[in-house]
Amino acid sequence: MYQFSGKLKTFSIALMIIGALGVGYSFLTAPKTVEDAKEIIASQHDGHETEVTTHKAPVDSHAKTDEHETTEVHADEEHADEEHAEHVFHALQNRPWAASYVALFFFLGISLLVLAFYAIQRVAQAGWSIVLFRVMEAISANLVPASILMFVLIMTSVGHINHLFPWMAEGTVDPTSPNYDAIIDAKSWWLNIPGWAIRSIVYLLGWNVYRFFTRKLSIAEDTANDENKTYKKNYHASVIFLVFFMITESMMSWDWIMGLDPHWFSTLFGWYVLATLLVSALTVIAFVTIYLRSKGHLPFVNDSHLHDLAKYIFGFSVFWTYLWFAQFMLIWYADMSEETVYFIARFNEYKLPFLGMLVMNFVFPILILMNSDFKSKAWFVVIGGLVVLTGHYIDVFVMIMPATVGDQWFIGIPELSALAFFIGLFIFVTFRAFANAAPLAKGNPFLHESEHYHYYNIEHEGEENHH
Numbered sequence: 001m002y003q004f005s006g007k008l009k010t011f012s013i014a015l016m017i018i019g020a021l022g023v024g025y026s027f028l029t030a031p032k033t034v035e036d037a038k039e040i041i042a043s044q045h046d047g048h049e050t051e052v053t054t055h056k057a058p059v060d061s062h063a064k065t066d067e068h069e070t071t072e073v074h075a076d077e078e079h080a081d082e083e084h085a086e087h088v089f090h091a092l093q094n095r096p097w098a099a100s101y102v103a104l105f106f107f108l109g110i111s112l113l114v115l116a117f118y119a120i121q122r123v124a125q126a127g128w129s130i131v132l133f134r135v136m137e138a139i140s141a142n143l144v145p146a147s148i149l150m151f152v153l154i155m156t157s158v159g160h161i162n163h164l165f166p167w168m169a170e171g172t173v174d175p176t177s178p179n180y181d182a183i184i185d186a187k188s189w190w191l192n193i194p195g196w197a198i199r200s201i202v203y204l205l206g207w208n209v210y211r212f213f214t215r216k217l218s219i220a221e222d223t224a225n226d227e228n229k230t231y232k233k234n235y236h237a238s239v240i241f242l243v244f245f246m247i248t249e250s251m252m253s254w255d256w257i258m259g260l261d262p263h264w265f266s267t268l269f270g271w272y273v274l275a276t277l278l279v280s281a282l283t284v285i286a287f288v289t290i291y292l293r294s295k296g297h298l299p300f301v302n303d304s305h306l307h308d309l310a311k312y313i314f315g316f317s318v319f320w321t322y323l324w325f326a327q328f329m330l331i332w333y334a335d336m337s338e339e340t341v342y343f344i345a346r347f348n349e350y351k352l353p354f355l356g357m358l359v360m361n362f363v364f365p366i367l368i369l370m371n372s373d374f375k376s377k378a379w380f381v382v383i384g385g386l387v388v389l390t391g392h393y394i395d396v397f398v399m400i401m402p403a404t405v406g407d408q409w410f411i412g413i414p415e416l417s418a419l420a421f422f423i424g425l426f427i428f429v430t431f432r433a434f435a436n437a438a439p440l441a442k443g444n445p446f447l448h449e450s451e452h453y454h455y456y457n458i459e460h461e462g463e464e465n466h467h
Contacts, residue, residue: 002297004435008427015424022417026096034089090163091408097162098404099414101153103422105256106280106396108146109273113281115140115211116245119238122214127449128308131300133441134434135289137218139281141433142426143211147204154200158193164404167191167262183263191262196255203248210241221443228445249274260403264342268327273399275320279361280392282312283385288430290378297439304454310381313388314369320392321362346398349407353394360391393419 118136121129156162163169166184171177173185173192184191217234224230250270258269266272286309292298331339346354368384401409441447 002292002431002435002439004431008431012424012427012431015420016428017424019417019419019421019424022413023096023100023421026099026414026417030096031089031092034086088408091405094163094404095408096414097153097164098401100418101164101404102393102397102400102415103418104146104149104153105400106277106393107142107422107426108150109277109396110281110284111140111142111146112207112245112249113274113277114285115143115207115214116242116249117278117281117285119210119214119241119245122235122238123242125235125446127446128305128453130441130444130447130450131298131305131453132285132289132309133218133444134437134439135292135298136285137215137437138430138434139284139288140211140215142429143208145425145429146422147208151201151204154197158197165259165262166403167259168193181262187262190254191259196259199251199255203252206241206244206248210237210244213237214241218441219437221441222438224443231443231445257399260400261342263338266327266331266339266342268323272320272323272327275316275323276361276392276395279313279316279320280389282309282316283389285309286313286381286385287389290382292434292439294378300440300451302454305450306378306381310369310384313381313385314365317361317365317369317388321358324358324361345402345406350398350402350409353398357391357394357398360387361395364388364391 114136118133118140120126121133121136153162157165157168160168160170166172167181167187169179171179172181173188174180175185214234214237217230217237221230221234253270253273257273258265286306289298289301289306289309293301328343331343364387365384368380368387397415444450
């Protein structure tokens with residue numbers, strides 16, 4: 001049995017404490033009034049004042065008219081400054097919430113997609129991956145605390161404590177209100193607070209119910225002597241879950257991410273979010289497997305298992321790129337203002353992360369993981385995986401931040417603190433869950449095949465070259 005080391009536990013707790021303190025500090029230091037936002041705007045100019053040229057009108061018959069026009073210009077400028085200050089105020093108030101939401105959604109999504117990949121292996125009755133089942137089960141344990149925190153965020157959104165979702169603002173569907181939005185009103189059959197909240201709770205409950213039962217049944221398989229009845233129960237539960245997952249994953253993407261930009265829509269978006277989270281999930285499985293294997297806790301995992309994980313990372317990186325290009329190309333080619341606004345904001349205000357993630361999520365995996373030999377080397381997979389995981393975190397960042405903070409973004413205490421907290425939580429929950437069960441799913445009928453699994457190219461490449 002694996003023992004959760006004291007050093008790793010202390011490290012994870014330290015990350016959580018540091019992260020929580022940083023997030024708390026971010027909320028405390030967020031501007032409380034529009035005047036605070038004005039001071040921040042002034043400080044951002046580094047003391048450089050805007051040059052103002054005063055023109056004196058000549059004394060003639062048009063003097064009063066010129067004076068009136070000048071007054072109107074100054075009034076318009078003051079009004080524009082006030083609007084800008086208010087915009088910055090709301091953006092900076094949103095920033096701690098948005099930074100926390102990016103990290104929360106990313107780690108919740110990873111846990112969910114690991115669970116879905118695990119269910120796929122069960123339904124497909126795959127033989128190669130059985131030795132990795134306990135790793136996947138341990139990672140999916142993060143679904144529980146992440147779901148609780150997501151529920152808290154949902155409730156704060158419903159209670160208007162945060163303002164991440166603009167369609168929830170007061171008066172957006174009231175024709176008599178100055179905040180009325182005809183586009184949101186037309187979508188109110190879906191974008192309404194009761195329906196959104198109920199759907200969100202159904203997603204979280206459904207995913208966690210399956211995770212609870214599949215873990216319970218998986219451990220029961222180790223000692224079951226019922227002619228695979230326990231295994232079959234798990235199989236049927238996985239089939240039901242996958243149907244539920246494929247429906248709710250798309251709906252979750254619409255509600256939790258696309259709902260941040262309620263004027264925009266994309267029919268590919270559910271698949272796109274699925275792809276970015278799936279690549280991240282596979283990378284995390286590889287990381288945890290490599291770590292535990294290096295410590296001698298997974299002696300039955302060989303280079304062929306690692307090779308197949310790297311193949312999945314590579315393959316779904318290409319799939320992600322295809323979806324990204326298909327979505328971008330169609331919107332760019334159609335050139336419809338209600339669609340292009342999404343990419344214009346990201347390209348103009350988030351150019352570095354927007355373009356950088358393309359390199360990290362596609363170019364880098366192509367260069368590192370295309371070679372078959374590299375896929376079997378743990379250190380190559382770690383290097384490639386770190387870049388891929390960072391790239392997909394930035395992808396989620398670019399999905400969320402433009403709609404919530406606009407151009408008031410930068411990587412600072414809120415972003416790094418939220419990331420540190422969820423990394424610490426992930427480490428603590430994953431390795432604690434791994435220590436609570438045997439590292440090998442001994443009762444699975446395909447275990448023998450998995451223990452003796454060897455990828456053909458690895459085992460026979462030298463022999464074929466010899467002949």
